Amino acid sequence: MAKQTDLTKIERIREAAIRVFGRNGSANAPVAAIAREAGVSVGYLYRHYAGKEDLLNDLLEKTLEKLGDKVEELAAQRKSTEEIIRGFVRYIFDVAREQPERILYVLHLQNDLSWKIAESTTGRLKDLCGHLLTLGRSAKTVAPGITAEDLYIILFCLPLQYIGTSFRNIFRPVPLPPELPDKVADMCLTAVRNGEPASDRCGYCEEKRTNRTFISETYEEN
Amino acid sequence: MAKQTDLTKIERIREAAIRVFGRNGSANAPVAAIAREAGVSVGYLYRHYAGKEDLLNDLLEKTLEKLGDKVEELAAQRKSTEEIIRGFVRYIFDVAREQPERILYVLHLQNDLSWKIAESTTGRLKDLCGHLLTLGRSAKTVAPGITAEDLYIILFCLPLQYIGTSFRNIFRPVPLPPELPDKVADMCLTAVRNGEPASDRCGYCEEKRTNRTFISETYEEN
DNA sequence: ACAAAATGAATGAACGTTTGTTCATTATTA
DNA sequence: TAATAATGAACAAACGTTCATTCATTTTGT
Numbered sequence: 001m002a003k004q005t006d007l008t009k010i011e012r013i014r015e016a017a018i019r020v021f022g023r024n025g026s027a028n029a030p031v032a033a034i035a036r037e038a039g040v041s042v043g044y045l046y047r048h049y050a051g052k053e054d055l056l057n058d059l060l061e062k063t064l065e066k067l068g069d070k071v072e073e074l075a076a077q078r079k080s081t082e083e084i085i086r087g088f089v090r091y092i093f094d095v096a097r098e099q100p101e102r103i104l105y106v107l108h109l110q111n112d113l114s115w116k117i118a119e120s121t122t123g124r125l126k127d128l129c130g131h132l133l134t135l136g137r138s139a140k141t142v143a144p145g146i147t148a149e150d151l152y153i154i155l156f157c158l159p160l161q162y163i164g165t166s167f168r169n170i171f172r173p174v175p176l177p178p179e180l181p182d183k184v185a186d187m188c189l190t191a192v193r194n195g196e197p198a199s200d201r202c203g204y205c206e207e208k209r210t211n212r213t214f215i216s217e218t219y220e221e222n
Numbered sequence: 223m224a225k226q227t228d229l230t231k232i233e234r235i236r237e238a239a240i241r242v243f244g245r246n247g248s249a250n251a252p253v254a255a256i257a258r259e260a261g262v263s264v265g266y267l268y269r270h271y272a273g274k275e276d277l278l279n280d281l282l283e284k285t286l287e288k289l290g291d292k293v294e295e296l297a298a299q300r301k302s303t304e305e306i307i308r309g310f311v312r313y314i315f316d317v318a319r320e321q322p323e324r325i326l327y328v329l330h331l332q333n334d335l336s337w338k339i340a341e342s343t344t345g346r347l348k349d350l351c352g353h354l355l356t357l358g359r360s361a362k363t364v365a366p367g368i369t370a371e372d373l374y375i376i377l378f379c380l381p382l383q384y385i386g387t388s389f390r391n392i393f394r395p396v397p398l399p400p401e402l403p404d405k406v407a408d409m410c411l412t413a414v415r416n417g418e419p420a421s422d423r424c425g426y427c428e429e430k431r432t433n434r435t436f437i438s439e440t441y442e443e444n
Numbered sequence: 445a446c447a448a449a450a451t452g453a454a455t456g457a458a459c460g461t462t463t464g465t466t467c468a469t470t471a472t473t474a
Numbered sequence: 475t476a477a478t479a480a481t482g483a484a485c486a487a488a489c490g491t492t493c494a495t496t497c498a499t500t501t502t503g504t
Binding site: 024025026027028104107108110111112113114117122125126129145147148149150152153154157158161162164165167168170171172183187190191194 | 245246247248249250326329330332333334335336339344347348351367369370371372374375376379380383384386387389390392393394405409412413416
């Protein structure tokens with residue numbers, strides 16, 4: 001046969017694309033820059049991706065896969081749903097601290113409505129949120145009125161917004177404060193719990209709140 | 223002297239820019255398209271704005287001005303801080319329903335880190351959030367651990383994320399459900415209240431919670 | 445009162461870049 | 475040598491920006 005395909009190249013393209021997209025945003029990220037940073041020719045990139053949008057979708061899918069793996073990893077450790085959610089939020093912040101581009105590129109893609117997310121990718125996203133919803137509801141960590149969309153926004157978009165806002169330097173200097181992940185995780189848990197405070201006892205009567213029904217049970221299901 | 227400046231044209235440019243940015247995102251919004259939609263020549267646009275980024279900043283500043291006015295309008299009606307926050311969130315959703323571009327363009331600008339927000343604009347943003355923080359803290363609607371940045375993310379970014387996600391059609395069809403604004407407003411209030419539920423009485427002892435100190439008073443100030 | 449000159453608002457063709465994409469060519473190995 | 479992996483110069487389309495030009499209006503000179 002002929003020359004063998006160098007499989008590491010595709011991974012190099014993915015890594016380079018994440019870096020370039022993360023730095024510039026999807027619209028200001030030339031394919032040529034991605035190829036250069038990956039040490040690959042432009043033509044090679046087009047032999048494996050139908051176009052720029054195809055590359056974006058591949059990246060997003062891989063990222064969702066990783067997030068899904070993280071949830072399964074936490075679940076496999078027999079963690080409680082609360083710990084899974086907390087671990088999930090912390091994981092996002094950990095990645096943001098070590099490799100900001102990996103988070104910033106998602107922030108760009110997610111909020112750029114001018115490109116379409118592939119059906120397969122949105123399907124995976126719905127599955128991931130649906131999975132968390134099932135876990136959370138059965139553990140009563142997630143209130144009945146909360147939907148998969150709510151989880152997506154609270155557990156994923158909200159931390160992303162904190163990270164994005166940090167990099168804007170509007171309210172404080174760049175480095176993410178070390179206490180922020182836990183603070184945000186608490187906020188997320190409160191939100192999905194529909195207002196039940198993190199403490200499991202009422203401040204007055206000291207009654208346990210763990211098995212109580214949720215206040216806003218009037219919200220329709222789904 | 224010479225021809226008189228047509229003052230309506232600048233306003234037409236602003237309106238057109240919001241529409242084009244809202245549809246395409248800032249990076250995919252040609253200046254030519256904005257000028258065409260405004261019924262104005264490209265050259266005219268450049269006589270009044272130093273460049274595209276200057277136009278973006280002007281738009282964002284005007285939008286923040288409107289949001290500030292809305293808060294002052296609600297405050298002038300002697301509303302409680304809770305009602306102000308609720309009204310603020312509802313206002314965002316109202317605009318999103320009637321003129322989606324007015325919200326979607328902000329979503330784009332806010333999450334596109336490849337362009338710089340002018341100092342004057344970030345200053346206004348900080349002022350607006352600081353104002354809400356002062357109001358909220360004195361009314362005990364906002365927990366002590368909550369910062370101006372938290373308010374920005376909870377009251378502004380969170381509703382924006384709901385609206386953006388809706389337009390992605392991932393979790394449900396397009397039109398914003400009528401009950402969503404109130405649901406999100408409740409969520410926002412819960413978050414800024416740091417988990418204290420909307421109901422003002424404990425589910426067990428029926429003790430009033432209104433004047434209680436907040437659970438997470440351990441958060442440092444600022 | 446009138447025409448010519450002066451002014452500056454407004455225009456849009458043209459320019460230089462940058463972009464995504466292609467494909468004729470080269471390099472590599474069976 | 476035959477087959478195909480890989481290249482990157484070349485291309486067309488699109489972009490932000492410029493600036494020589496046009497045009498409506500006011501000022502000036504008679």
